[in-house]
Amino acid sequence: MSENTHADLSLTNALQTVLASKQLPNMLNSQQTKTLCNILSCNVIELAERMLPLAASFSFAPKSNFHVGAIAVDKQQQLFLGANYELEYGPLTGSLHAEQSAIFNALSHQADELTDLVINAAPCGYCRQFINELANAAQLKVRFNQQSYDFPQLLPQSFGPNDLGVQAPLAKLKLDKASQAPDFAKASYAPYTQVQSAMFAYQGDKVIAWSCYLENVAFNPSLSPLLTLLSQLTLNHLSLNNVERFELWEHKDNRFSFKQELQNFAEHSQKPMVHHYYPST
Structure with missing residues (x-):
């Protein structure tokens, strides 16, 4: 684990025990999540909240020096970490937000439907619009600052895929047979x-x-x-x-x-x- 993750020693020790590795994971499968929750006597969301500093340790933010971590949770109780990434050169638009990072990480692993998005800072308007592309955005729980929100509360009167006639919003990527x-x-x-x-x-x-x-x-x-x-x-x-x-x-x-x-x-x-x-x- 990086030096930024040493504060929660019980979590660090539990991760090393369950994963048999000192390397910080970018995801946890269902069994790993269940085992960690048992060791730490917490539920899945509490585990995700404790892991936010670990997610933020993946951040690369040479311009803002503002390190954001996000964790997407799916129906199988798998956890997918994400962090913001900024290009060192060029305009400020050359940046990826932590919520986007976590969601793509989940999609790339063929995650089940996402149920929760846990973040160490309030999502900006840009991220709220990105999240709204998810097929199940209306059912998603977004958690930050120890508070939980139904996603529609964070983007009222939203503009979404249906407004441009898209009947199949962002869900799983078609990777089942991807080889080339x-x-x-x-x-x-x-x-x-x-x-x-x-x-x-x-x-x-x-x-x-x-x-x-x-x-x-x-x-x-x-x-x-x-x-x-x-x-x-x-x-x-x-x-x-x-x-x-x-x-x-x-x-x-x-x-x-x-x-x-x-x-x-x-x-x-x-x-x-x-x-x-x-x-x-």
């Missing part, structure tokens, strides 16, 4: 543009992190695959030192491309990148 790079791009959630885009970080021939594009009905909170990829690297205890190259896979008929965004980052980080187009099938 285009399969992950096809898993993008893009009901407003149908853009398919996925990014990969490689160490040799091994994929060490991946991401895909997620859209939002309000457009601006749509989730760049670059920021999600960098967050996934951090959640997996990896850094740019582990990355030998980046790859971007996009459908040849996409209405726009993330090539320039990745190219800018690759130049900044002095890492090679490869851009692939794939045909329709």
Whole structure:
């Protein structure tokens, strides 16, 4: 565990016992959650609240120095950690919020329907709009500052996917049969543009992190695959030192491309990148 997580020694010791590792996890499966709750004599939400400092320790915030942790909980009582991530260069829009990080972490692990989102700070309006894209947003509980809210309380009179005629809002990504790079791009959630885009970080021939594009009905909170990829690297205890190259896979008929965004980052980080187009099938 990092030096920022030493305050709750009973939690740290319990995690090390259950996981047989000193490395902070980016998720807990149902059995691990149940065992930890038994050891610590707490319920799932109390466990998530205690783990928030651990989630925030994944934060990379060179601009704001404001470290946010979030934990998404699904129906199976699995916990998925997330933290904010900020690019060191460029405008302030080059940032991923902790809530987005946790939700993508859950989606990438094919989580069940999310029931709770636990955060160490009140969610900003941008994040509330992003959360509203979830298919079950109306049933989601959001917890922060020791208070619990039904999500609709945090975004009254909301603008959501139904307002643009989307009948299948964000739920599970279609990853069941994903094996080739285009399969992950096809898993993008893009009901407003149908853009398919996925990014990969490689160490040799091994994929060490991946991401895909997620859209939002309000457009601006749509989730760049670059920021999600960098967050996934951090959640997996990896850094740019582990990355030998980046790859971007996009459908040849996409209405726009993330090539320039990745190219800018690759130049900044002095890492090679490869851009692939794939045909329709």
